[in-house]
Amino acid sequence: MARGMAGKGFGMPGEVPGWVNYALLPLLNLLAAFVLSGLVILVIGENPLDVLALMVTEAVGYPEAIGYTLYYTTSYIFTGLAVAVAFHCGLFNIGGEGQAYMGGLGAGLVGLAMTGWPWPVVAVAAVLVSALFGAAWAWIPGWLQARRGSHIVITTIMFNFIAASIMTYLLVDVLIKPGQQSPETREFDPGTWLPSMDRALGWIGIEVAPSPLNLSFAWALACCALFYLFLWRTRWGYEIRTVGQNERAAVYAGISPSRNIVLAMLISGALAGFVGVNEILGVQHRLLLNFTGGVGFVGIAVALMGRNHPLGIILAALLFGMLAQGGGQVSFEYPTVNRELVMVIQGLVILFAGALENLFKPQVEALFRRPPKKNEGTRNEGRA
Amino acid sequence: MDEVFLAVILLVDATIRVATPLVLAAFAALYGERAGVVDIGLEGKMLAGAFFAAAVASSTGNPWLGLLAAVAASVALSLVHGFACITHNGNQVVSGMAINILVAGLAPTLAYAWFHQGGQTPLLPASARLPQIHLPGVEALSPIPIVGPIYREIFDDANVLIWLTVLVVVATQWVLTRTRFGLRLRAVGESPAAVDTAGISVTKLRYQAVIITGVLTGVAGAYLSTAHGAGFVRDMTAGKGYLALAALIFGKWRPWPTLFACLLFAFTDAVQVRLQGVPLPVVGVIPVQFIQMLPYVLTVLLLAGFVGKAVAPKASGIPYVKER
Numbered sequence: 001m002a003r004g005m006a007g008k009g010f011g012m013p014g015e016v017p018g019w020v021n022y023a024l025l026p027l028l029n030l031l032a033a034f035v036l037s038g039l040v041i042l043v044i045g046e047n048p049l050d051v052l053a054l055m056v057t058e059a060v061g062y063p064e065a066i067g068y069t070l071y072y073t074t075s076y077i078f079t080g081l082a083v084a085v086a087f088h089c090g091l092f093n094i095g096g097e098g099q100a101y102m103g104g105l106g107a108g109l110v111g112l113a114m115t116g117w118p119w120p121v122v123a124v125a126a127v128l129v130s131a132l133f134g135a136a137w138a139w140i141p142g143w144l145q146a147r148r149g150s151h152i153v154i155t156t157i158m159f160n161f162i163a164a165s166i167m168t169y170l171l172v173d174v175l176i177k178p179g180q181q182s183p184e185t186r187e188f189d190p191g192t193w194l195p196s197m198d199r200a201l202g203w204i205g206i207e208v209a210p211s212p213l214n215l216s217f218a219w220a221l222a223c224c225a226l227f228y229l230f231l232w233r234t235r236w237g238y239e240i241r242t243v244g245q246n247e248r249a250a251v252y253a254g255i256s257p258s259r260n261i262v263l264a265m266l267i268s269g270a271l272a273g274f275v276g277v278n279e280i281l282g283v284q285h286r287l288l289l290n291f292t293g294g295v296g297f298v299g300i301a302v303a304l305m306g307r308n309h310p311l312g313i314i315l316a317a318l319l320f321g322m323l324a325q326g327g328g329q330v331s332f333e334y335p336t337v338n339r340e341l342v343m344v345i346q347g348l349v350i351l352f353a354g355a356l357e358n359l360f361k362p363q364v365e366a367l368f369r370r371p372p373k374k375n376e377g378t379r380n381e382g383r384a
Numbered sequence: 385m386d387e388v389f390l391a392v393i394l395l396v397d398a399t400i401r402v403a404t405p406l407v408l409a410a411f412a413a414l415y416g417e418r419a420g421v422v423d424i425g426l427e428g429k430m431l432a433g434a435f436f437a438a439a440v441a442s443s444t445g446n447p448w449l450g451l452l453a454a455v456a457a458s459v460a461l462s463l464v465h466g467f468a469c470i471t472h473n474g475n476q477v478v479s480g481m482a483i484n485i486l487v488a489g490l491a492p493t494l495a496y497a498w499f500h501q502g503g504q505t506p507l508l509p510a511s512a513r514l515p516q517i518h519l520p521g522v523e524a525l526s527p528i529p530i531v532g533p534i535y536r537e538i539f540d541d542a543n544v545l546i547w548l549t550v551l552v553v554v555a556t557q558w559v560l561t562r563t564r565f566g567l568r569l570r571a572v573g574e575s576p577a578a579v580d581t582a583g584i585s586v587t588k589l590r591y592q593a594v595i596i597t598g599v600l601t602g603v604a605g606a607y608l609s610t611a612h613g614a615g616f617v618r619d620m621t622a623g624k625g626y627l628a629l630a631a632l633i634f635g636k637w638r639p640w641p642t643l644f645a646c647l648l649f650a651f652t653d654a655v656q657v658r659l660q661g662v663p664l665p666v667v668g669v670i671p672v673q674f675i676q677m678l679p680y681v682l683t684v685l686l687l688a689g690f691v692g693k694a695v696a697p698k699a700s701g702i703p704y705v706k707e708r
Binding site for chain 1: 422424464467468469472473474475476477478479481482483484485486487488489490492493494496497498503623626629630633671673674676677680681683684687688689696
């Protein structure tokens, strides 16, 4: 499944310089996606350059906007890492959406139950419980893939729908605040809220504009560091990557594919679950329907663009955060543009950065191919 | 007794109407997957079909032009999928996902810009919707018990696309098992290398398959917005593409079982609407959501091998590279 996901550079060193694979090709693909998005904007009768300029201003042009952009980025980092860890094990986890939803349920239950506790305790508990809920939701498809051979793409899609049904049931019939029409829980006690970034930075004397950005952003960055250390600096990470690269080789090396598949999915689900900490404990302060709004799917794009590396994922998440914030704001300025334009651009980016990642590859590789070393000449002629 | 009988007939009628887009989409995916091209982009293609059918029908007043536009849009997306997955050996799941997200954004964006009604198309008058087919002899048969009501409620005034769907089901079974094209299609999904060795183009066969997928999903979309409904509304497919995919797997990639799975899923949906808030003996009121998730749970159980065993076409999801 993850064929070529980690970049062909790993398997075939010396073919083209690394930066071509990790920077030039993604940028070319991104450019193609933006050109097509511009065409869509032309079709609906606006000037693409004006829209783009406004989008950038609204995403990073003033302090409050940056806060919003980073708040979106936070969730995208979590789901991007979630998809990436599964990719490293050769698995395609489309279930980030459902796992994030379940993580939100975990965070929400903590928020409801821990009234009166100081926020640091609540935050730690919410991180643990949302990880637990997200991991549990990913564990079943992972286990089914490992032990019963059920295709994980399909099972995780199904689990997205099952999660949606369960959450609707819980919010409509069980957790709803009595005497209220809309399916939401009561608001958590303000003392348990995860402090927003402007409040937290205020404690150490730094003034920033108020925004939904909260401390979970720091946790997202920490997760990136942990992600790197785990995958490239521990035995478990090595085993997961080995299974992802070559399952048979892993078996011969005494590594159990099924155990690593389950482990990778558990970590993946836990990471996706952290979206719940950001959204529920950090911003909404109550549990509500559809708060995930497609973050699990954007995570796929983030992981693909970021080449499954934490640094790349941060950059890609930032890009998608800018898109979400800037694109959302554009709809207020232009009467003919609505919020869904963001999804058009997201879809095109996924198409070009993911499915069509080989589109420009032959031409670009031909441009940058290093002079073949001895005995390698014939190998590189394959697809000219 | 008569009332119960009529209720059952109406339930069957509702099941058929709900099942039609599912059957069309599931059979669309059946062609693609039997040829080795996984398609989770059914949802997006249906949505594109639904939008363009409604948009064209609403601006020209002709539902047939709408149907044509739906098929054209859906085939175009299929070709994008094919271009990514067949020509460029891209990841089929990523491509399908991209199409779903793209259309989920594009359809309301265009609707918003063109019709200024908050991401919908205007309500279609009856003349701009695909017609129902009135059968002869309804009056004559009506007094006959059992046969009369069945003929009147189920067969008479069924939408033209429902009849087309029946045709598609029968034709698919025939094409797949009785024609040269069907044999090659199945072969290319199991062992593309063997097909290639026999001198038949894998690429051409797979493109043919995804084009058929596009045509059928386009019809499914048109059914939603110009036959079953009267206009396009945001997110009108509501997961039907994924449900069709589940039905295809539940039907083990075979025509008749897939049809059965679609009818089963549609039946749970039709029952669910009628069961809302109605207490049942023994279990009491079942929350709607539990009935709604039933198809998905069943599919997972099937994939896990707890309910029979589903074996996918061997080469589905794997790009064919000659040199390998």
